[in-house]
Amino acid sequence: MAATEEVEEPRYRRLASDLEKSIEDGVFRPGEKIPSVRATSRSHRVSVSTVLAAYALLEDKGCIEGKRRSGYFVKVPKERGPAPTITRHRAKPVEVNTSSIHDAVMRAVSDPDVVPFGAAIPGPEMLPFRKLTTYLNSRAREMGGAAFTYSTAPGALELRVQIAKRCQVEGTSLSPExxxxxxxxxxxxxxxxxxxxDAGDLIAVESPTYFGVLNLIRRMGYRAIEVSTHPQTGLDLNSLQEVLDQHEVAAVFVQPNFQNPMGGLMPVERKEAMVKLCTERGVPIIEDEIFGDLNHDGTRPPSLKAFDREGMVIQCGGYSKTLSPGMRVGWMAPGRYLGQVMSLKNSLSPSNETLSELAIADFLRSGGVDRHLRSVRSTYFKQMHLMRNVIFDCFPEGTTVTEPKGGFLLWIELPEGADTEKLAVAAFREKISIVPGSIFSASCRFQNCLRLNCGYEWNDRLENALRKLGRLACRQLE
Ligand SMILES: Cc1ncc(COP(=O)(O)O)c(C=O)c1O
Structure with a gap:
């Protein structure tokens, strides 16, 4: 045998490592069927016995499992406990309590020495910065000074056209106007x-919900009423109905797609039913859709706005989680509240980010945004699963973790008795940023929960920090 043949990796091993990489990259997801032995033999032009040997190797490694008469499936990571489940409570109006931890989390964002499990931010390596730079440069060259002047509400027509087009594709009929x-x-x-x-009014919110909105509710003098929310399926409609029966609510704030902090996705029928319920009661819905484009697989889920016939849904979106948190480009479709929104916008902040809006419009028009989204969706999926595995490996017995179908946030429930505010302080000392569960609640619920950001590229530094966090949590419960 020639020397080169002696050292060459056997074909079945090469095939196994290619397949393993596809699984790691999220091409094949946990629980998903992989191509049959015959299909792989045909597609890779190798013998059936080579494929069988590769599949046997992957079974030994625990990557896939064979099921009689069904084929081979990607193994679902072993979980120690069930996923977190809904916690119901008696809803009552409260003044929002805010925590100083919020400021610490935000400060940590710009400290490169702090491990970024706190704020919900995509890592810089996840941003399409080269493309954005190209579009910014070419617009600036083309437009000269006009690219750097005021642009008044409602913002660049080119961007609004692109947003309306995307909404049409997703099933929402909107025009740029x-x-x-x-x-x-x-x-x-x-x-x-x-x-x-108006000040003093009651806003119904998911429990838990995005802490930024709780801060706004407090600063603007409103009160909050918390509605039970399921980690997988989002806001509970029966609980909302009870709240609307018993209280005068000025608006409902909700994130139906990949909710921050739990990542839940509201089923389509419930979305429709929620819009119907709120429309009948004359209660506007403020829909935050900022994670909506980050579905890990399948098609992008519809927004509540897609079911809104009466203009009662104010849809809010933006590009901070997908393209650039720093470019400050967001948007809204205010329905019947358009007039109020425009007049407020004209008095609060009449100008927008002209150049950024145009660059993003060009990027959307080119189709490049969809290519970018395809790539980051599978990266986030992969990172989340890597982080879940580490959590199951080294967090306290009885810990549960969500398994979101989109976005890049994990919600972790530690056993009763854990205090994640104290854990956050201990973690900050170790230069690790996390967000304790209590700041996602107007009444400081979820003391034993925390949210982790999975938006940064996974590496040894992050893994070591997550293991250290697990040890800190275990120590707290000893
Ligand atoms: C659910 C949700 N809505 C809105 C925002 C604010 O987004 P932006 O940075 O575009 O203002 C965030 C940021 O974390 C968020 O998580």
């Missing part, structure tokens, strides 16, 4: 709340 561009989704939320509520 229905859309207002904003300075990030945060401004859209301020405008939405201000358009429908």
């Amino acid at each position: 229905d859309i207002v561009c904003t300075l990030g989704a945060s401004e859209a939320l301020v405008l939405a709340l201000n358009s429908v509520a």
Whole structure:
């Protein structure tokens, strides 16, 4: 045998490592069927026995499992406990409590020495910065000074056209005139709340919910009422109905697609039923859709706006989680509240990010955004599963973790008795940022929960930090 043949990796091993890589990259997901032995033999032009040997090797490694008469499937990672489940409570209006931890989490964002499991941010390596730079440069060259002047509400027509087109594809009929561009989704939320509520009014929110909105509710003098929310399927409609029966609610704030912090996805029928319920009661819905484009597989889920016939849904979106948190480009479709939104926008912040809006419009028009999304979706899926595996490996017995179908956030429930505010302080000392569960609740519920950001490229530094966090959690419960 020639020397080169002696060292060459056997074919079945090469095939096994190719397949293993596809599984790691999220091409084949946990629980998904992989191509049959015959199909792989045909597609890779190798013998059936080579494929069988490769599959046997992957079975030994615990990557796949064979099921009699059904074929081979990607093994679902072993979980120690069930996923977190809904926690019901008696809903009552409260003044929102805010925590100083929020400021610490935000400060940590710009400290490169802190491990970024805190704020919900995609890592810089996940951003399509080269493409964005190209579009920014070419617009600036083309337009000269005009690219750097004020642009008034409702924002660049080119961007609104692109947003309306995407909404059509997703099943929402909007025209560019229905859309207002904003300075990030945060401004859209301020405008939405201000358009429908006065100081002292009650806003119904998911429990837990995005802490940024709880802060706004507090700062703007509203009160919150928390509605039970399921980690997988989102806001519970029966609980919402009870709240609407018993209280005068000025608006419902909801994230139906890949909710922050739990990642839940509301089933389509429930979306339709929720819009119907709120429309009948005359209660506007503020829909935050900022994670909606980050579905890990299948088609993008529809928004609540797709079911809105009466203009009662104020849809808010933006590009901070997908293209660039720094470019501050958000948007909203305010429905029947368009007039109020425009007049508020004109007084609060009349100009938008002209150049950024145009660059994003060009990027959307080119089809490049869809290519980018395809790539980051599978990366987030992969990172989340790697992080879940580490958590199951080294967090306290009895810990549960969500398995979201989109976005890049994990919600972790530690056993009763854990105090994640204390854990966050201990983690900050070790230069690890996390967000304790209590700040996602107006009444400081979820003391034993925490949210982890999976938006940064997975590496040894992150893995070591996550293991250290697990050890800190175990120590707290000893
Ligand atoms: C659910 C949700 N909505 C809105 C925002 C604010 O987005 P932006 O940075 O575009 O203002 C965030 C940011 O974390 C978020 O998580």
